[in-house]
Amino acid sequence: MKAARKKRLYLILLIVTGVGVAAALALNAFNQNLMFFYSPSEVSAGKAPSAYPFRLGGLVTDGSVKRLANGLTTRFDVTDMDKTVSIEYTGILPDLFREGQGIVAHGKLRADGVFVADEVLAKHDEKYMPPEVAAALKASHDKGVAEAARESGS
Amino acid sequence: MLRFFHQLGSPKHFYRIAGSWIPWLAAACAVLMLYGLYQGMVVAPTDYQQGDSYRIMFIHVPSAWMSLFIYVVMAAAGAIGLIWHMKLAEVIAISSAPIGASFTFLALITGSIWGKPMWGTWWVWDARLTSELILLFLYLGVMALYGAIDDKRTAARATAILAIVGVVNIPIIHYSVEWWNTLHQGPTVTKFGAPSIDIRMLIPLLVMAVAFKLFYVLVVLMRARLEVLERERNARWVRELVEAS
Numbered sequence: 001m002k003a004a005r006k007k008r009l010y011l012i013l014l015i016v017t018g019v020g021v022a023a024a025l026a027l028n029a030f031n032q033n034l035m036f037f038y039s040p041s042e043v044s045a046g047k048a049p050s051a052y053p054f055r056l057g058g059l060v061t062d063g064s065v066k067r068l069a070n071g072l073t074t075r076f077d078v079t080d081m082d083k084t085v086s087i088e089y090t091g092i093l094p095d096l097f098r099e100g101q102g103i104v105a106h107g108k109l110r111a112d113g114v115f116v117a118d119e120v121l122a123k124h125d126e127k128y129m130p131p132e133v134a135a136a137l138k139a140s141h142d143k144g145v146a147e148a149a150r151e152s153g154s
Numbered sequence: 155m156l157r158f159f160h161q162l163g164s165p166k167h168f169y170r171i172a173g174s175w176i177p178w179l180a181a182a183c184a185v186l187m188l189y190g191l192y193q194g195m196v197v198a199p200t201d202y203q204q205g206d207s208y209r210i211m212f213i214h215v216p217s218a219w220m221s222l223f224i225y226v227v228m229a230a231a232g233a234i235g236l237i238w239h240m241k242l243a244e245v246i247a248i249s250s251a252p253i254g255a256s257f258t259f260l261a262l263i264t265g266s267i268w269g270k271p272m273w274g275t276w277w278v279w280d281a282r283l284t285s286e287l288i289l290l291f292l293y294l295g296v297m298a299l300y301g302a303i304d305d306k307r308t309a310a311r312a313t314a315i316l317a318i319v320g321v322v323n324i325p326i327i328h329y330s331v332e333w334w335n336t337l338h339q340g341p342t343v344t345k346f347g348a349p350s351i352d353i354r355m356l357i358p359l360l361v362m363a364v365a366f367k368l369f370y371v372l373v374v375l376m377r378a379r380l381e382v383l384e385r386e387r388n389a390r391w392v393r394e395l396v397e398a399s
Contacts, residue, residue: 005237005238008236008237009237012233012236012237012318015315015318015319016318016319016321016322019319019321019322020322023322023326027326027333031334034281034333034334035334035335036278036279036280036281036334036335036336036337037335037337039335057335093274094271094272094273094274095271095272095274096203096204096272096273096274104337119274119275120274121273121274121275121278121337122272122273122274123273123337123339124203124204124272124273124339125203125339125340125350126339126340126341126342126345126350127342127350127351128201128204128208128211128342128350128351128352128355129201129202129351129352129355130199130200130201130202130352130354131199131200131201131202133202133352134202134203135202
């Protein structure tokens with residue numbers, strides 16, 4: 001390779017590395033701001049802002065979804081399998097909202113630790129399969145759980 | 155073989171060789187795209203959670219892949235043009251920009267249409283969506299910069315540098331769903347281990363991905379031929395070509 005070409009090649013590699021390092025530093029510095037939502041553990045640890053609204057994401061706990069007496073407000077818990085936070089939301093929930101589903105809620109923490117949401121978005125997972133496969137997976141999972149329970153019981 | 159590549163580098167031979175490839179590419183692309191669309195829209199089973207809505211994936215996912223792929227091709231061609239002063243690489247780089255921009259736009263629009271029924275919103279400022287929008291602006295920037303400079307070779311050099319600097323965004327887009335919490339779900343196909351998608355859905359998706367790649371090659375060759383003609387309009391072979399037709 002001629003000297004001039006070599007020089008240009010190194011110059012381009014230098015640009016790419018330089019920009020890459022700069023971007024990595026910037027993204028690292030703003031890491032927390034790039035998070036779309038806080039997890040229930042972070043909220044429990046007091047890392048989430050209490051003065052202004054933020055987003056909270058997690059899985060809807062099984063059996064936690066209840067309608068309050070006014071008929072419009074839904075109350076449910078979200079968990080990250082470690083800590084759990086209760087959410088109250090008044091309005092229409094997205095189609096994918098169900099127990100066990102991931103959601104992201106936007107709102108504010110009330111003094112009693114309940115998160116009052118003004119928007120609830122459903123998060124779907126990266127799995128795609130036909131209903132019969134999902135049903136078969138669930139059946140074999142339930143069977144496995146039942147067997148494990150029987151073995152530990154005996 | 156080496157002679158073939160050497161010939162491909164000269165505008166005159168590129169014009170001729172690319173012209174002979176175009177009908178074959180067009181036919182292969184049409185067949186694959188029709189087959190993929192039929193398999194995806196009609197034959198593939200419905201999803202256990204999203205029902206039929208997930209079928210927009212067969213357009214959305216290949217478009218998003220292409221938006222990244224074309225950017226890398228554009229930046230690499232730009233770099234080759236800068237280092238070896240190869241005219242054809244400059245032509246390929248600049249011809250790729252509008253195609254990449256179109257795929258990025260398509261990915262954003264189909265994602266938005268998919269997001270409304272599934273997530274409950276057209277748009278959120280999460281890391282994946284935002285970085286993909288920046289990619290669209292990068293493409294538009296490359297096109298605008300090229301158009302703003304009269305001398306084509308200077309323009310090609312300036313846009314190549316912009317394209318190379320923008321490459322830093324590509325890994326950010328790809329890993330955004332792993333590095334940060336996002337509303338967008340994680341990777342399905344391009345992750346470690348087996349893809350978490352049913353094989354009857356995966357095959358149409360991959361067929362569509364290949365069809366989109368062929369479409370890109372087809373359109374970039376057509377655009378590049380036009381660009382070559384424009385740049386070489388004073389060359390003898392172009393004048394002979396025009397007189398002959």
